[in-house]
Amino acid sequence: MGMLEILQLTLITAGACFFVVGSIGLLRFPDVYTRVHALTKADNLGLGLIVLGLLPGAESLAAACKLLLIWMLALAANGCSGYLIARAARKLGVVPWSRPEDEEENR
Amino acid sequence: MTTRSEMASLDPPPVPSFDRQAPSRLIEALLVRVSLLALTWWVLVGGTDGWGFGCVAVVAIAALSLRLTPPARCRPRLRHVPGFLLFFLFQSLLAGGDVGRRTISPRLPLRPAILHLPLTLPPGPPTWLLMLVVSLLPGTLSTSLGGRTLELHCLDHGLQVKDAVVEVERRIARLFGCPPAPGDDG
Structure with a gap:
């Protein structure tokens, strides 16, 4: 196994780990806002690392650009959907979770 | 022919700012958008196939995008x-x-x-x-x-x-x- 393959394997594994971390965040975090944080940021980085790991193996320049395009579209979708979910929650009056000691600051 | 009249009736009223655009800016925006869309098409098909359909799609989408988002004063440099x-x-x-x-x-x-x-x-x-x-x-x-x-x-x-x-x-x-x-x- 060459250096490049090892690098690719590392990047893709790291990317997959970030997806796992995002999913753990979805389960562990206390409310809708913090869960959106976990998913958008971890998935953005996870997909970015996987795309980076796959780039050297792309058959053609167009295929490599397609991978980058997928990432860019996922980024835009990530940011937009995260914002829309958070805005909908605000409109529905979902009170953000906070630590008891911070409670008075957020009212 | 029905589609044509339907299309015409669906047209929104002209956006005032659109009319005040300098023609040169409009042409520049059209060229930039057509180039970006053509690049996207090339990325999607990954070769020389399908350009007949691609050209139609690129021009149609560029025209629609100019209609929906007229060229703004601030553009990415x-x-x-x-x-x-x-x-x-x-x-x-x-x-x-x-x-x-x-x-x-x-x-x-x-x-x-x-x-x-x-x-x-x-x-x-x-x-x-x-x-x-x-x-x-x-x-x-x-x-x-x-x-x-x-x-x-x-x-x-x-x-x-x-x-x-x-x-x-x-x-x-x-x-x-x-x-x-x-x-x-x-």
Whole structure:
């Protein structure tokens, strides 16, 4: 196994780990806002690392650009959907979770 | 022929700002959009096939996009795009690391808060980009935009969220070459 393959394997594994971390965040975090944080940021980085790991193996320049395009579209979708979910929650009056000691600051 | 008359009846009333555009700016915007769409088509098909359909699609989408989003005064400046991308990628890395650390830590170190920040960027694409980028920055999430005030949810009110957003605003203003808003001397 060459250096490049090892690098690719590392990047893709790291990317997959970030997806796992995002999913753990979805389960562990206390409310809708913090869960959106976990998913958008971890998935953005996870997909970015996987795309980076796959780039050297792309058959053609167009295929490599397609991978980058997928990432860019996922980024835009990530940011937009995260914002829309958070805005909908605000409109529905979902009170953000906070630590008891911070409670008075957020009212 | 029915489709044609239906199309005509669906046309929205002409946007006033559209008519006042200088023709040169309109042509420039059309060329830029056609080139970008043609590039996207090439990426999608990955070769020389399907260009007949591709040309039709590219021209139709470019015309529709000009109709829906007429060329704005502030547009991304090509020479500032790489610097902005690098900044964004680095921040994405920090954001993923930050949220990962908080997720894994047994103590679950979260101190969420809602913040309101006044914006200095002009409305339209620069503000949209800001809201998108802010949501992918470490510990911040755009939740709503009321007038010129951005409401944010942040994961930890100990983070220097305000400074970070001001920094992003400065970079987007430079990317778009927007004139600084009144009262902003940075």
